[in-house]
Amino acid sequence: MSAFDPRDILTDELVERIRSRAAAVDAGNVFPDEDLAELRDAGYLRALVPSDRGGLGLSLAEVSLLQQRLAEAAPATALAINMHLVWTGVAKVMQDRGIDDLRFVQEGAAAGEVFAFGISEAGNDLVLFGSDTEAVPQPDGSYAFSGTKIFTSLGPVWTQLGLHGLDTTSPDAPQMVYAFVGRDERVVTRDDWDTLGMRGTQSRTTELHGAIAPADRVVRRVAPGPNPDPIVFGIFSVFEILLASVYTGIARRALDLAVETAQKRRSKKTGRSYAQDPDIRWRIAEMALAYDALPPQLAAIAGDVVHRADHGARWFSLLSGIKHRATATAKRIVDDAMLVAGGSSYFASNELSRLYRDVLAGAFHPSDPESAHATVASAWLGPIEQ
Known part of the structure; x- marks a missing residue:
């Protein structure tokens, strides 16, 4: 069985078209209607719908890779589509556990509905x-x-x-x-x-x-409050994984832009490219070391959801953790990319400037940093004594 290749769905040509529109969408503060139309034609809205219900039959781990690739081109488009994919993902998580209450979501997505x-x-x-x-x-x-x-x-x-x-x-x-x-x-x-x-x-x-x-x-x-019901787990797991995927894609794009810029910029002092500057090399290495940890973690935890791994009470801390690490790491990488690129990145027309603004949203999505730390602390230390 061949490995999944996101380029089979998000082709290079499609990604470049989406990337070419991202700046105008941001500047105009409009919805990316053209992106949605092309993604619908590519079957993207039914990616997580089983093939016997008209979908592409992809796994959560595979869609995580797609969302990383889409976010490299247009973070806002990826984040918007994320919310539709969350519901189709929840439907799949519940179906895999023998609960078919969201069949209408799968069939609706296959028919072109947007959730x-x-x-x-x-x-x-x-x-x-x-x-x-x-x-x-x-x-x-x-x-x-x-x-x-x-x-x-x-x-x-x-x-x-x-x-x-x-x-x-x-x-x-x-x-x-x-x-x-x-x-x-x-x-x-x-x-x-x-x-x-x-x-x-x-x-x-x-x-x-x-x-x-x-x-x-x-x-x-x-019942209100913490609840083991499959819909609560389904929403929390799919939301956190796909959200982390978007910000991982932003991190990768910022890293690529930093590398590209370092290779192009030349020092007046030495005459050599900034790619040869020890301080720039160290900074980019730090960015790469941080980024390299994210995709494997996403693949592992998405796989655990698919295969119904038994993490017990640690599930919510693991899911909060991957979201927090992805958003916080992406912000640090974008910060460093701005420094590598220099003053030109401060202009609104620079792609890094847009990534810098986009990545800030990561801290506001659930689980926010305070909630994530509280969840992880409870998993390791137990609840706070009353």
Whole structure:
């Protein structure tokens, strides 16, 4: 069996076209519609859908490689598409564990639907374990959701929004409700995405005014708080791995640009290229040493999800850890690449300038640095005594 080659799907030609548009997307603060159209044609939106349901049948580890490659070309495009891939990945994780509740996500993705991720809420540091959004049960088994979701990537283009809310009125309340709603007059997408970086994601604020999730799109009801339910594990695992993949791709692109620049720049003092300068060589070596650790870790932990490795209570610390390492390492590598490139990298037209702004977003995604450290500390030291 031959090894998976991301270039079979993200061809060199496609990657270069996407890269060629990234600067204009960022400058215009617009959604990369052309990128989405080409990625859809390439089968990218159905990459994690099983082949017998119309997809490419790829594994989480293989899609991680694809996302790294896409992020090298256009980080914002990769991060936006990530949120669709998360839901198709969750569907696969659950299906692999004998739960087919998200079959409609797989079939929808194969048919061209775009799924967005409506979990984040302002001030909600419980993330998956709580919600300020009201989920009100209806007589026909549907739910009406009211609340505000932030950082809703794919804001202008999604067709289905996967979200959660808190049911406080049912006999077994409180219950966290996971469901999907479509676009209608009860869903308002604000045009408010004006940020420092990752501008092409168009991760706009979404207002829910009694948005209805039909009964057949209410996929899970689980108790609030830490919960071993497969949907919680599925969301957390796929989200953290694919997010780390995007930032690993940014790190690789920054490293490549630093190498390219060092080979081109010449010292007036010595007449030699900066690639021969001992200090520059040391800095690039440090960047490479840090980067080289990331892809194998991603491949290993993605493989463990696929093969259902038993990490027990350590799962969440391992997943938080790979996200934190990838985002923090990527930022350090981009910082060093800026120094290698010199003052020209400070101009907005320089690709490194855009990467510098894009990589800053990594600290704000769950798990943030504080949460990641708390999770890992609890895994190794036990919970804080009450």
